[in-house]
Amino acid sequence: MDAISMVHASLGEQELAAVAEVFASGWPAGQGPRGKALESMLTERYGAGDAVAVSNCGAALHLAMLTLGVKPGDEVIVADYSFPAPGQAVRYVEGVPVFADVRADTGTVDPQAVADLIGPRTVGIIAVDTVGLPADYTELQALADRHGLFVVEDAACAVGATYQGREAGSLAEVGCLSFHGRKGASSGEGGALIATDPAIAHHARLLASFGIGSIFDMAQVVGLPISEFTEVGYNYKLSDIAAAIMQVQLGRIDQLLERRRAVAARYAELLADEELLTVPHVPEDRTHAWQTYMVTLDPSVDREGLATKLRAQGIGCAHGTWASHVQPVFESKQVCPVSADLFQRNLAIPMHAELSMDQVERVVDVLRPALRTNASSTRSLGPA
Known part of the structure; x- marks a missing residue:
């Protein structure tokens, strides 16, 4: 009898056709026309200020910590029952992840556990939509507002889920998505940062491309533009190949x-x-x-x-x-x-x-x- 796999990506002829179009375009790299189209699609879907397509959700979480200003020694309260990427993102910027226990019935972070951990060095909260189920954002946002903290939604597993009628990924000031092969919508690998504040997304987009922004955009300028590197950036771009696949997947x-x-x-x-x-x-x-x-x-x-x-x-x-x-x-x-x-x-x-x-x-x-x-x-x- 045939094996039954635990996960299987739903990729087919529509996705192949979209990839063929990218091959014909001559621009398979990141931050090109398909990447821009995907970002527009995400911005509209999530009612966001802006969206940034990136190489994976771990990159989105790292960019969130950078753009929200987490400094060495700052404490960020992190939902404990999760793939460890949120805690690692805090460590990337030399912050201190403080792990909050979760609800026994849902596995999502317990708002009371979060409240008990808030201290003088706390700057933010990373909630996790555990394996696809959104956390308790009404309570979490109330805590954040009371103490002047940011909230980041790790919605890596939750594309398509909802909380009180709102789309997962849009439940905090910054949402981080994954397009990994086991997700409900997938390009094999990939992710996105969804921000209510366009300035956060703009900064994240620069940092995702070594701090200089889109090389595709620069290639459209008449003359010889020469970028200046003014801050340390990263290579977190999502290829236009993956972006084209994700456009089809979001439509499905x-x-x-x-x-x-x-x-x-x-x-x-x-x-x-x-x-x-x-x-x-x-x-x-x-x-x-x-x-x-x-x-x-x-x-x-x-x-x-x-x-x-x-x-x-x-x-x-x-x-x-x-x-x-x-x-x-x-x-x-x-x-x-x-x-x-x-x-x-x-x-x-x-x-x-x-x-x-x-x-x-x-x-x-x-x-x-x-x-x-x-x-x-x-x-x-x-x-x-």
Whole structure:
């Protein structure tokens, strides 16, 4: 029987045609006409002051820290249960990431945990839309306003999700997107910085191109313009090849999200009565982008043994995401017990727009008996 992959990018003939157009144009590099068109598309979609297409979401987070003025020694409160990119972005500018614990039901940052960590050196908050589910931005923004802090939304996993009717990526003064291959809309790699203030985006665009801006624009000037390098910049440009793919993907996003939602709904239906795991919780005031379908296992289940069993039968799976505070790179002495618990008990199972309902049912048919096989004998499980 064919394997069922955990992730699969929905790329096809439309994307290939867009790439062929870029090849014919003669400008495959970054900050060219397709990149500009993508930025305009993003600005309109998110109702932003401006948008900057970049090489990945990590670059967007780094640019956010730079343009928001984080200095060495400044503390930025970071959602703990996440791919560690937000904490690393703070470290890039020699700031101090202070990790905030998360809600047990959603895995998103707990506003009360954030409030408890605000101190004299705190300058901002990075919230994370955990595997596609937006955080509690009303409460977080109220805290930020009260203490004069910035808020950055790491919406890497959440393109297409909403919070109180607003699009994920537009829920803070700066939003950071990812177009990685496992996201709901993907160009293989890529990202964007979405800013309410056009000045922040303008600065980010310069820094993303070594501090000198678009070489494509300079090539259109009659004469011989010679740029001056006035500050240290980076090579964070998104190629026009990737930008063209993303334009097509954004045009398809509603269709792709609808498929993911159907998969999530079927999993929830099939697993509703399963006592050895809990399916994802989505509060009524938001929608999920379903980058990942992550179940929380009962403490009696041996996750490694379960994963081994699933993979042996061709079912892709992974641990979910990370408790950042326990990663050696941060040398953190903080304790985030909820995040640490989710890090040990969550399991990601196949989720992408190409899954058929037959495949979803096969995943569950393999998962159910494997749960019982890998649960401790101290729990009364009934027949396998």
